[in-house]
Amino acid sequence: xxVQTSYFRCTLILILSFCYVHSARILGVFQYPSISxxxxxxxxxRELSLRGHDVVVVTPNPLNDPKLVNLTxxxxxxIKNLISAGDDLQSSMxxxxxxxxxxxxxxxxxxxxxxxxxxxxxxxAIYNNSKEKFDLVMVESHHPGMYSLAGRFDCPSIGIxxxxxxxxxxxSVGNTNHPVLYPDMNLPVHSNLNVFxxxxxxxxxxxxxxxxxNWVMKQSxxxxxxxxxxxxxxxxxxxxxxxxxxxxxxxxIHTIRPHVPKIIQMGQMHIRxxxxxPTELKTLLDNAxxxxxxxxLGSNVKSVNIDKNLQKIFLETMADLPYTVLxxxxxxxxxNKPNNVITRKWFPQQDLLxxxxxxxxxxxxxLQSIEEAISREVPMVGLPFIGDQPMTLNKLSQAGVALVxxxxxxxxxxxxxxxxxxxxxxxxxxxIHKAKIxxxxxxxxxxxxxxxxxxxxxxxxxxxxxKSPTAxxxxxxxxxxxxxxxxxxAMFIFLRLAKFLYNILSFIPKEKQY
Numbered sequence: 479x480x481v482q483t484s485y486f487r488c489t490l491i492l493i494l495s496f497c498y499v500h501s502a503r504i505l506g507v508f509q510y511p512s513i514s515x516x517x518x519x520x521x522x523x524r525e526l527s528l529r530g531h532d533v534v535v536v537t538p539n540p541l542n543d544p545k546l547v548n549l550t551x552x553x554x555x556x557i558k559n560l561i562s563a564g565d566d567l568q569s570s571m572x573x574x575x576x577x578x579x580x581x582x583x584x585x586x587x588x589x590x591x592x593x594x595x596x597x598x599x600x601x602x603a604i605y606n607n608s609k610e611k612f613d614l615v616m617v618e619s620h621h622p623g624m625y626s627l628a629g630r631f632d633c634p635s636i637g638i639x640x641x642x643x644x645x646x647x648x649x650s651v652g653n654t655n656h657p658v659l660y661p662d663m664n665l666p667v668h669s670n671l672n673v674f675x676x677x678x679x680x681x682x683x684x685x686x687x688x689x690x691x692n693w694v695m696k697q698s699x700x701x702x703x704x705x706x707x708x709x710x711x712x713x714x715x716x717x718x719x720x721x722x723x724x725x726x727x728x729x730x731i732h733t734i735r736p737h738v739p740k741i742i743q744m745g746q747m748h749i750r751x752x753x754x755x756p757t758e759l760k761t762l763l764d765n766a767x768x769x770x771x772x773x774x775l776g777s778n779v780k781s782v783n784i785d786k787n788l789q790k791i792f793l794e795t796m797a798d799l800p801y802t803v804l805x806x807x808x809x810x811x812x813x814n815k816p817n818n819v820i821t822r823k824w825f826p827q828q829d830l831l832x833x834x835x836x837x838x839x840x841x842x843x844x845l846q847s848i849e850e851a852i853s854r855e856v857p858m859v860g861l862p863f864i865g866d867q868p869m870t871l872n873k874l875s876q877a878g879v880a881l882v883x884x885x886x887x888x889x890x891x892x893x894x895x896x897x898x899x900x901x902x903x904x905x906x907x908x909x910i911h912k913a914k915i916x917x918x919x920x921x922x923x924x925x926x927x928x929x930x931x932x933x934x935x936x937x938x939x940x941x942x943x944x945k946s947p948t949a950x951x952x953x954x955x956x957x958x959x960x961x962x963x964x965x966x967x968a969m970f971i972f973l974r975l976a977k978f979l980y981n982i983l984s985f986i987p988k989e990k991q992y
Contacts, residue, residue, distance in 0.1 A: 511557055605630055768800045776842050831851060
């Protein structure tokens with residue numbers, strides 16, 4: 479008996495020793511004040527805290543969960559006031575704006591946010607404390623400014639995106655950037671490009687790389703040095719040595735493309751099991767005789783800020799529908815509201831979409847909203863406004879789970895017809911059921927995958943052994959621009975020399991023949 483007990487204890491100790499997870503100190507900075515971004519990041523820092531890591535997070539949307547005892551959240555919610563008003567954002571980042579204008583608007587705002595984050599007194603006390611140590615820095619990867627903290631604390635870094643990333647960020651880890659096969663995420667068309675779309679995608683790729691490397695990176699580096707001093711490495715070098723990029727993409731919504739080992743796809747980070755609806759809302763949904771259409775333009779595009787003519791089209795369309803319409807309307811009242819329309823400033827979207835009486839979801843095409851709709855198997859009518867929304871909705875249209883209209887040109891008749899078709903045509907339900915099965919058929923959840931690779935980076939000191947050699951290749955070298963220029967110059971010199979020799983030879987008098 480004693481021998482068996484001793485054997486059991488030794489075995490248990492051995493198992494526990496293998497299961498032991500080193501408790502690391504992790505700093506996360508997620509600066510963009512949009513709940514649709516933050517809801518993805520929240521799941522990561524919550525899980526890391528639950529796994530015993532000491533986590534410090536700078537965020538405009540703290541969890542404020544008292545059960546997370548080893549989590550310190552620095553609330554920078556005041557930076558929301560620095561973002562342009564909703565109507566200005568919708569204008570500056572409109573899908574109809576040239577891509578350079580969209581990127582300039584985003585990065586101008588991001589530089590303002592970077593400066594504001596560094597100014598925060600509570601955060602200032604951390605990065606100015608010479609005794610503070612971190613094993614890893616996690617940053618929101620859309621803007622490179624916070625990679626400077628990896629230089630300050632001399633530790634590895636991980637970039638995390640709540641959606642995809644633009645071409646220069648793919649390039650930072652050496653990911654393939656073929657502008658025709660894999661256009662930038664802000665371009666609406668990602669397959670079967672015509673010749674003019676190919677030309678524009680190539681132009682856009684070159685512009686983004688030049689703009690990012692020569693303006694965004696330098697401006698961000700100057701801001702970082704203003705607060706962290708000149709002892710840190712150049713920001714561009716820090717960004718190109720990121721341990722991993724965790725991106726929230728999947729094959730249903732995004733173009734399939736090759737990835738180097740440092741790109742980790744997450745997916746469905748914030749999806750959870752449905753919770754019971756509030757009694758009033760559940761009763762309303764239960765009693766909707768013909769079913770419910772849910773209408774929401776998300777957190778960054780607000781219904782109250784859209785064009786008055788478009789609001790009128792929406793109202794007239796809803797009034798003609800045979801359904802109850804739940805509209806996320808961000809004001810206290812809606813003028814000329816039809817009787818079948820119910821407005822709220824906020825709905826529990828994941829739980830609402832899970833109700834069997836919801837027939838269709840009218841959405842702007844935000845990635846988190848799309849993930850929720852697929853998870854709850856609700857087909858969509860898409861109205862893309864900004865950023866990557868045209869790209870994601872076009873992909874969903876190809877998959878047969880959504881009908882898409884341009885909000886600039888859509889008519890009442892078109893919108894009404896599409897809503898009724900999506901709500902009644904069983905093919906949309908079949909296709910979205912298929913998409914859900916494909917999306918969820920994976921060996922682990924997106925959150926489990928993300929946390930595993932974060933801990934991998936800590937265990938392997940940034941995992942430099944996984945760095946692709948293409949990460950150090952400049953974009954112009956990747957497309958052989960240097961080779962093309964050298965060959966062109968050589969050809970030019972050869973042709974000039976040949977012409978010079980020809981001219982000389984042509985002046986040599988020929989011997990007369992008798």
